[in-house]
Amino acid sequence: MKYLGQIATVALKDVRAELRTKEALNASLAFALMILLLFSYTFDPSKEMMREVSGGLLWIVFAFAGTLTLNRSFARELPNDCLDALIAAPIPGSALFLGKCFASFVLVLAVELVSLPVFGIFYNVRWTLQLPWLLMVLLLGTWALTVIGTIFSALTVNIKLREVMLPMLTYPILMPALMAAMRLTTVLVNGQPIGEDDVAWLKMLIGFDVVFTAVSLALVETVLVG
Amino acid sequence: MSAVAVEGVWKYYGDYPALRDIRLEAAEGTCLALIGRNGAGKTTLLRIVAGFSTAQRGKIRICGKEPRETETRRLMGFIGHGISVYDELSALENLTLFGKLYGLADPKKSAHEWLERTGLERVRNGLVREFSRGMRQRLAVARAFLHEPSVLLLDEPFTALDDRAIAVLQRLLREALAAGKTIVMSTHQLREALELASHVALLNRGQLAFHGERTQEMVDDPGYVYARYGEGG
């Protein structure tokens, strides 16, 4: 119980701080809208085209806009040396990590949930036909993004070229999860249920989340203390 | 069992030894002033004692336990170069946050108490971003003392403090010593530190050049230790 309380304290602190300044949130949202606009210029969004690319487009938007938020996750602790105080506090490294994960998860999800209706409007797509399944894929995919983004945000917090290193490290690792999320999202946005062919992708996404959450938790102390 | 024990600590950066076989102790209720010129290894050693980095060889014991254990961290308070409080939160929010992280019974009450003791009660709802330098420093002190730590580790705490903050810190440190707490403080401000210190340790190029009780000669002439045991100033 106390452990959950510690996770909640860290998570609420991050969310509250972000809502005060809204720096990452605004940048992330603006970026998402920009990408959606730019792509609609690139090709004429016909029905057939959208059938194929909706999942890919959406997850490119989510991944790229999400990185702006995830980068800030540990970077926000740098001014005033707050990271020292968090590491010194008597909470397990895993509680600090999970608290930050949940905070980033909520913030990234917020941007995604705003982007979806905008996507629907710009591209004239009815994306709500398989809403419960779509939301589930959204949650699973966003967790993958968040876990990897947060652990590497911690890893790169003190190094040169942090803003460059974070995407360079996280995108290749995320590829299997992104591919799964893209495929599943395309299917669901088209209004189709997840068929036999695609259940494997769902398993891949869940497996990815489980394995990499475990690996992150196992290595979190090393990442924080060195 | 001493409050802080450094047992044969070596710290390497690659193959280069930044700290060589450091052995020292601080008994409960004492105040150890860690002195040495820039680059001697004071901050490195203090951060290892506090649990921010690990030594390749040797051990640290805080009241007989590992510094990274959760229970041990509860006993320690650290003031480093930064103030370690959040600009976007208010003074009260900051202290309440740390109160919760340290598992205090009533975080809000403790927060109010320490804002009072550092003279920040009036500005408790102000965002730290808007504080003056002195106010920020006093809040940093409040944060470190909030959970009543038994062992206080301070890295050059008097550097860049204004007069009011120095007075507050000195008062709190004296009260802590009177209450039997232990202090290890690295410093350049020899005079302020030597006034409080019961023991002195001199680090020179990663090695312990002197470790013993503070004498009257040291207080009278702070450069004495350097001249006698170090390499002059």
Next chain:
Amino acid sequence: MTSGLMLASLFDASVWAALAAAVAAAAASILFLRTRNFFYDSLALAATEIGLVLLAAGILAGAIAGRLSAGLWWTWDARLTAALVCWLLYAPYLMLRNAIEEPSRRAASAAVVSIFAIFDVPAIAVAVYWWLARRAPTPPIAVGWMILPMTLLGTALAWIRLRQEQRRRAQDAERRTAQEI
């Protein structure tokens, strides 16, 4: 043996060699985190670097082979594509090392990346296969005769690189000591 087949065998062999390098690097990384002995850090670096070099050569060979046989510079063959993604996975390891000055921190951070990467390799292989190989059935990577010479070459190169890295570390320590004086 035609040049096309030769290049394809080269590609196959380099993939296996790179895989061996990745596993060696991960093992060395874990051992480093356990023992904090910098020998393992040097070993992980050497293995990763040589693995990346061999894999790059292999990918190039595979692309040329594809050009010779199918007329395309990139055939979107599942094996070739998966190899490329894995190369992109490990390249940031070297970038990360360059971005961290302090040796202990650099070694620990690199070790973490190496461990994450090895868990990702099977996921990438499977994901790329599902993506590309379902419609155009692709055989798995062949175990050809080139594996042995390739692995020996890789091991020799890694050994040389390892010695070089150990010498560099010793020199770095001397330099830091000299700066002190």
